Amino acid sequence: MPIRTRLVNARKQAGLTQEQLALEAKISRAYLSNIEKGKHTPSLEVAKKISDALKKSIEDIFFEIDVRKTHIK
Template identity: 50%
Template sequence: MQQRERLIQRRLELNMNHEQVAELAKITRAYYSNIEAGRKTPSMRVAKRIADALQTTVDQIFFEGDVPKRNTA
């Protein structure tokens, strides 16, 4: 699952719209919409505020599945 899909899925799980997430994250609705659409990449500070607004972690939203697992064998 890609970042944009995780953002959309989590937002919908919480029955939130773009405006609500943006307000909680202290960013504009347009900026959040661009992040969700994959047109913009947030700073770590903004990513943390978005994750907090979505009641999850930065890793779960922005990195889950994007980093290959290390082979520890």
């Protein structure tokens, strides 16, 4: 699932508008909107602020982990 989808889903699950999340994360609403649209990639600092405001781990929102099943004989 793309970062932007995970971010929008997490924001909506938290019951926050873009404006509310932007205020919590101390970033502009326009910048948050561009992150959600996939137009900007947040710095690690901004990603941490957003994840903290959403009470989620930074990994849950901003890092895509590809786990593949392996078969061991």
